[in-house]
Amino acid sequence: MEIIMAFVIGILFMSATYLMLSKSLLRIIVGTGLLSHGAHLLILTMGGLKRGTVPLLGENASSYTDPIPQALILTAIVISFGVTAFFLVLAYRAYQEIGTDNIERMRGNEGND
Amino acid sequence: MKEMINFLILPIVIPFLTGILLIFFAKYVPIQRGIAGISALLNIIVSAMLVNKVHHEGIQTLNVSSWQAPFGITLVSDMLSALLVLTTSIIVFACVIYSFKSIKPEQERYYFYSAMNFLALGVIGAFTTGDIFNLFVFFEVLLMSSYVLLVHGGTKIQLRESLKYILVNVISSALFVITVAYLYSVVGTLNMAHISVRLSELGQSGIITVIAVLFLIVFGLKGAIFPLFFWLPGSYYAPPAPVMALFGALLTKVGVYSIIRTYTLFFLQDTGYTHQLLGILAIITIIVGVIGAIAYSDVKMIIIYNIIVAVGVILFGVAVMEPESLTGSVFYLIHDMIVKAALFLLVGIMISIAGTSNLRKISGLIKRYPGLGWTFFIAALVLAGIPPFSGFVGKVLIVQGGFIGEHFWGAGIVLISSLLVLFSIMKIFINGFWGTPQSYKGEEMVPVRKLLAAPVILVSISVLYGAGSEFVYPYISQAAETLANPSIYIDAVLKE
Numbered sequence: 001m002e003i004i005m006a007f008v009i010g011i012l013f014m015s016a017t018y019l020m021l022s023k024s025l026l027r028i029i030v031g032t033g034l035l036s037h038g039a040h041l042l043i044l045t046m047g048g049l050k051r052g053t054v055p056l057l058g059e060n061a062s063s064y065t066d067p068i069p070q071a072l073i074l075t076a077i078v079i080s081f082g083v084t085a086f087f088l089v090l091a092y093r094a095y096q097e098i099g100t101d102n103i104e105r106m107r108g109n110e111g112n113d
Numbered sequence: 114m115k116e117m118i119n120f121l122i123l124p125i126v127i128p129f130l131t132g133i134l135l136i137f138f139a140k141y142v143p144i145q146r147g148i149a150g151i152s153a154l155l156n157i158i159v160s161a162m163l164v165n166k167v168h169h170e171g172i173q174t175l176n177v178s179s180w181q182a183p184f185g186i187t188l189v190s191d192m193l194s195a196l197l198v199l200t201t202s203i204i205v206f207a208c209v210i211y212s213f214k215s216i217k218p219e220q221e222r223y224y225f226y227s228a229m230n231f232l233a234l235g236v237i238g239a240f241t242t243g244d245i246f247n248l249f250v251f252f253e254v255l256l257m258s259s260y261v262l263l264v265h266g267g268t269k270i271q272l273r274e275s276l277k278y279i280l281v282n283v284i285s286s287a288l289f290v291i292t293v294a295y296l297y298s299v300v301g302t303l304n305m306a307h308i309s310v311r312l313s314e315l316g317q318s319g320i321i322t323v324i325a326v327l328f329l330i331v332f333g334l335k336g337a338i339f340p341l342f343f344w345l346p347g348s349y350y351a352p353p354a355p356v357m358a359l360f361g362a363l364l365t366k367v368g369v370y371s372i373i374r375t376y377t378l379f380f381l382q383d384t385g386y387t388h389q390l391l392g393i394l395a396i397i398t399i400i401v402g403v404i405g406a407i408a409y410s411d412v413k414m415i416i417i418y419n420i421i422v423a424v425g426v427i428l429f430g431v432a433v434m435e436p437e438s439l440t441g442s443v444f445y446l447i448h449d450m451i452v453k454a455a456l457f458l459l460v461g462i463m464i465s466i467a468g469t470s471n472l473r474k475i476s477g478l479i480k481r482y483p484g485l486g487w488t489f490f491i492a493a494l495v496l497a498g499i500p501p502f503s504g505f506v507g508k509v510l511i512v513q514g515g516f517i518g519e520h521f522w523g524a525g526i527v528l529i530s531s532l533l534v535l536f537s538i539m540k541i542f543i544n545g546f547w548g549t550p551q552s553y554k555g556e557e558m559v560p561v562r563k564l565l566a567a568p569v570i571l572v573s574i575s576v577l578y579g580a581g582s583e584f585v586y587p588y589i590s591q592a593a594e595t596l597a598n599p600s601i602y603i604d605a606v607l608k609e
Binding site for chain 2: 020025028032035036038039040042043045046047048068069072075076079080082083086087090091093094097098103106
């Protein structure tokens with residue numbers, strides 16, 4: 001199971017990198033979304049994929065799942081949700097203001113702003 | 114007194130509550146200013162009390178929700194974190210009172226001070242937490258506020274640079290999560306003291322070195338070390354002066370602090386590799402920073418590249434890992450936060466007078482604005498580390514540690530760099546303040562005297578910090594002692 005997850009995570013990172021290297025802002029944002037998905041799955045896998053009962057509530061089971069990675073993922077998901085929402089709004093505003101969503105045209109330095 | 118064990122959370126709670134409160138008063142600018150100013154002042158007093166408490170009673174810890182130490186989130190105030198919290202509060206106060214006169218009321222109405230308070234919350238939280246995942250959460254809090262502050266005002270350059278800044282930080286946050294996941298799979302804990310114990314039990318192994326380098330990448334992106342500083346000059350160039358001061362003084366230093374914390378507490382098994390890597394990168398960072406600082410003739414850019422130089426100097430002291438150099442690094446870290454904030458605010462005044470940041474178009478400011486000129490001159494001397502100012506003491510200790518640890522090359526480059534830093538900053542003084550006075554369009558509108566209050570406060574603190582280093586030294590050496598002996602930190606957190 002861990003092997004499959006490793007492949008899934010790898011493919012997610014790969015697609016995320018590909019998307020983030022493109023010029024369109026929207027693709028870049030989708031890329032950041034995929035990147036954080038990959039990271040979240042990685043936390044889950046790193047905690048160990050095993051079947052067991054709920055921790056703390058039952059006392060007689062032979063194995064328990066580790067609650068920490070799940071708590072971490074929950075936190076990380078909420079944060080990446082917030083950041084993605086902000087990023088989307090900012091991209092829209094930047095599109096209105098600058099008139100392009102092409103990141104190549106957003107280069108620039110002190111000279112041309 | 115039982116309630117006093119919660120004392121170390123107060124500097125986090127005050128900006129948090131202030132930030133929320135300010136949202137409700139968003140449309141009433143005078144009330145906002147009052148609340149923001151008073152709460153920032155209150156936070157200085159509370160943090161100063163915290164420093165005093167840590168000095169007398171040792172490391173303070175708080176197990177949040179009473180979960181015992183390795184299981185729940187623990188907040189830890191050792192001397193380093195308490196001192197940094199105090200410095201942060203002072204800088205936030207200065208930037209808040211500077212904003213009263215420099216940010217337009219239309220902008221102040223749109224949650225400017227709330228964002229500032231949430232930024233302070235994130236920075237102070239990151240300095241205080243003793244849990245590696247909680248560090249990530251506080252990083253996100255401060256990043257989110259920094260996104261808001263960076264784009265606040267909505268000019269083209271701000272929008273453009275915010276997009277890049279957010280992208281860089283989203284990637285580095287994902288890397289942070291990944292690194293924490295690796296670390297968790299190796300040690301099975303998130304409490305920093307507990308991680309340190311588990312890692313020392315495991316001994317040297319390849320995966321730990323990988324994690325160490327990953328952490329260096331994650332925090333290096335925040336702290337702008339070579340070769341990860343590429344995003345910094347563009348992003349810090351965009352926002353108005355008080356935001357620039359907050360970013361320059363606080364955000365990179367959170368990255369530096371995190372490197373100091375992890376490299377003195379976690380990764381002590383394979384220092385031959387990890388710390389040497391850190392040392393080499395620190396030296397290259399200094400060189401690149403100095404080249405940038407000399408090459409540009411734009412006042413903002415010169416100060417921005419000086420941030421990078423300072424990051425290199427501090428991290429060189431950490432990489433050497435001698436007690437002297439660690440003391441020097443802590444001393445220099447605090448010195449640099451204060452003086453960088455002051456310089457950014459001063460440069461902000463220069464720019465609002467002249468209407469440009471191009472040094473070639475500014476001259477003769479000292480004739481009309483002697484107060485500004487002399488404050489800048491003192492700040493420049495402090496930055497370059499001319500004795501008896503504070504940069505000198507820190508650099509002496511770092512170089513001394515470098516010689517003891519036989520890193521002669523590195524120590525030499527630190528010494529040469531301070532000369533070039535002096536040159537770069539004197540370039541601003543000679544070109545901008547000397548020469549024939551000009552008149553600039555709209556300069557009468559700039560309330561220079563009122564704006565000058567905040568940088569004068571910071572520069573005076575900085576001068577006192579250097580002149581009174583005899584008085585400050587016990588505090589600094591207490592902070593460095595904890596860094597040199599992680600067992601003090603571990604025992605304080607995992608006490609039975």
